[in-house]
Amino acid sequence: MRFEGTDQYVATEDLQMAVNAAITLQRPLLIKGEPGTGKTMLAEEVAASLGKRLLRWHIKSTTKAQQGLYEYDAVSRLRDSQLGDDRVHDIGNYIKKGMLWQAFDADEQVVLLIDEVDKADIEFPNDLLVELDKMEFFVYETGERIQAKHRPIIIITSNNEKELPDAFLRRCFFHYINFPDQATMHQIVDVHFPEIKQELVREAMEIFFQVRNVNGLRKKPSTSELIDWLKLLLSDDISRDALINRDPTQAMPPLYGALLKNEQDLHMLQRLAFMARRENR
Template sequence: MKFAGTDRYVASDELTLAVNAAITLQRPLLIKGEPGTGKTLLAEELARGLGAPLIPWHIKSTTKAQQGLYEYDAVSRLRDSQLGDPRVQDVRHYIRRGKLWDAFASEQRVVLLIDEIDKADIEFPNDLLLELDRMEFHVYETGETVRAVQRPIIVITSNNEKELPDAFLRRCFFHYIAFPDRDTLQRIVDVHYPDIDKDLVARALDMFFDLRDVPGLKKKPSTSELIDWLKLLLADQIPASALLERDPAKAIPPLYGALVKNEQDVQLLERLAFMHRRGNRA
């Protein structure tokens, strides 16, 4: 099973090498990078490219590792026992399988996405060490051991909100998705908008990279935000000539709300534009 990108996902040579190395080593692939660089999309397109089912597990701050294995609903069982429900005789009625169980039980090799693992508690990665290493776990309520029928391809994403434990990192193959260069971004745009005006794209990329270079910007616009911005430019039929002004200190990009996502950065751009206008008048 080899991954080489898809018609909807432009993968660099380094990323392709990392994906295939993780598959060969049978290690989880830990992907880091700026938000919006396509980490989650990688897992989706990896599954599509390999013709494998995708099992996504989106992590929240309240997510516990045990939820990925299974959850035992003792409260429902107690309530049913009080009502005389005969199902209480079989504890399996009160066990809800988690995403790892689904992945382990699949007859077909799947891609398991553990998305934004850094959102969870710091102990979350450690609590999955044994299960990800041995590809099995024990169900204490039934006494059974669940083992992977086919070892899943595991993709773990992180936005670097917190450091991950060394013991966990040792079990992963790591890759950092660097922000794409201009040529790669051009290819990504071509995938999403094959018929877009080339002059519009060229000017949009000029303005986009200038915006990312503004000193003091709290959140730089990402690849996904560029795609959204281009979609708006096309929908509003904004011509390439409207993007002639490349210096972000002189003009705020049209429809900037797709690129700039907090008030501090908006105020920074407005101050730069104001200072430039005042300098011109002087």
């Protein structure tokens, strides 16, 4: 059982090695990288490649670790007791299984995605140390000890918004997805647009990497934004010549809103283009 990428996902050798190492070690795979580099999609493609079901636990700033295990609905039980409902005699009726419990309880091994773990409170990773290490937890309301029937393949993503605790990092296999070079990016584009004209791709990618290489950008355009931009260029039937021969008084490439996401970066590129025009007079 080895991950080697899929027809829909270009995985570098280093990334393939990281996925397979985490599976062999039976440790969570912690994936970091710029937003838009395919961290979440990796879990989807690992599940598809290995023929396993994918469970997604998307983390928010308000998410608590307990929610991944289970939640006890005491309010509903109190209401039902006031109404004389017989369900109140079985406390299990008021326990909702979280994603970790569902992964532990699955009859076959699953892939569990814990997406954007760094969005939660700083204590969130620490609160899952035992569960991720021992693959078990205790349900206090029922006295049950839940143990994983099959150890899930766990993929954890982070955008580096917060530092993660050392104790948590020790339990993970770590991989950082470097931003693709031009050759790898070309492969990714070919996967998404197999019929696209290569001349257009070359010119679009040259502009894309020129924008990315501008020092001081607050938000560099990512892989997903390049894909969106190419999709717009194709839908508007913009040719390679239009990219090469665009109006030199205009700093921005056509449909730049797919690449630039804030006004500071827009103004910076406009100033740089203005200065370049003055130098060339």
